[in-house]
Amino acid sequence: MITLGLDTSGAWCSAAIVDEARLIASCTEKIGRGHAERLAPMVNDLLSLENIKAQEIQRVAVCTGPGSFTGLRVALAFARGFALPRKIPVIGLSALEVLAAQIDPHQDKRVVSVMDVRRGQLCWAAYDGRAEIQTPVTMTIPDAKTNIKKLGYDRLVGDGATYFDQENSISHISPSALAWISMDHNPQSRPANPLYSRPPDAKLPGGISL
């Protein structure tokens, strides 16, 4: 099943084309901003380089975040539009889940993925092998530290690792890993919806925040 993997949730803009057995093509660029301009040409270049028609793509896997709200919508909107004509499945996977799989390829360890979502908050999730034992949750740094230490882990991954006096060993989502993991899932178990780490900034009249 030829799968397109896409990630625009952070500083990186990434795309990969894989099938079950091999990596067909991949591109990752650290661009910071401008994902809305870069993504489509990047996918187009991968397709033409490998002489694959867009119609041959049978599934799309997208990183749902956490990350830049505007950024993560770039790949999600592109993927949903791309899927419409032939109604191909779009699978949404969180950055936390993909990073956990990247650091634990045999999937036999307890991994905590933790990301710095700013404003003194961490978004984290925990995995025992393939099983998600803690779904993505956002909390203050002290609360996250307490909860994560209580749970315990074999590996810690993500840019929030520095709060646990660890180096972050994986700097970005691998779009090919994302595409391969999606093959174990379906749009019902992993819908292509954004993972927002907090509600929108909006104040109700009278200064009450949402």
Place this chain on the structure above:
Amino acid sequence: MQDMPITILGIESSCDETAAAVLRRNANGDTKVLSSIIASQDEEHRPYGGVVPEIAARAHMQKVDSIIDQAMKDASIDYDALSGIAATSGPGLIGGVIAGLLSAKGLAMATGKPLIAVNHLEGHALSPRLSAPCPFPYLLLLVSGGHTQLLAVKGLGDYERLGSTVDDAAGEAFDKTARVMTLGFPGGPAVERLAANGNPHAIKLPRPFRGKDHANFSFAGLKTAVARAFEASDKSDAAKADIAASFQQAVCDVIFERTSKAMDMFTSDSSSQAPYRFVVAGGVAANKAIRETLDTLCAQKGFTLTAPPMKYCTDNAAMIALAGIEHYIKGNFAALDVKARPRWPLDDKAAAANPASGFGKKGPKS
């Protein structure tokens, strides 16, 4: 002349309506709206008394693909039957524009059809032509929650700014007036309902730029004056009605006087000749008092008034698809790296040389 029908999907997501439409232009030049779907986000924004950009972006993201699919189903055509895909690429709230534009990029790649990047304001400028013949040139008043502009529409891609708001849009002033008096969102209909019971001459409010030798607008001071008048009042229902009526009267007077100036500019231009056409578009054009004001003005000045039906007057995707057809015919296709633009004045030259509103990193608004 074309010999094949042209079928274009239009996508609009620049403010608080998620919309998709399919238009077909037949070989004889007739244009037909095959479908037009508009999903409003009023419910999401109501508690805040105005459009919240991040809430808007989330709502567009959530439903843009299903709205597109619904428009295709309603039109009873297959994606392969499209000639091209047109999407608003600005100006507007960037999060929403990105959601619509990136869906269009994905669709264009999946179908191999050309992508057309449409200026939302150009959609409004062409919108009268959705429902009736409306030959160029004409004078356009675009008056909505995001824009208040007077443009000479001389042809496709040929727009001259005659006037623009230098601060708030008229629709913003309605929303803020409603918010001050806690009348609900959107403010336009709420203020209009209340104004019907009030005395339009009860409260003295300013008429910004009256008598000035240009056709620009300003609504920020009017909004502040309304807030002061409300604070100074006994806040009874009768006082609210008087303020609403006086505010609406002030907006009508300003629109009358400023548009009259633009009409003089329009008729003195050698490229326009009688019969002169005047078009009003945008959500604020739904206000009956403003419509009557414009009727009176047009009669005085010898203009014929055209207002597109309400469904094409407010934000919609049919106008985006129509602009898409015109650009398709000219071969104006967008590259896959086309940007989403928060600001994109229709009269680029005038906006760059002498910005009426908006400065800084994003560039001039108009």
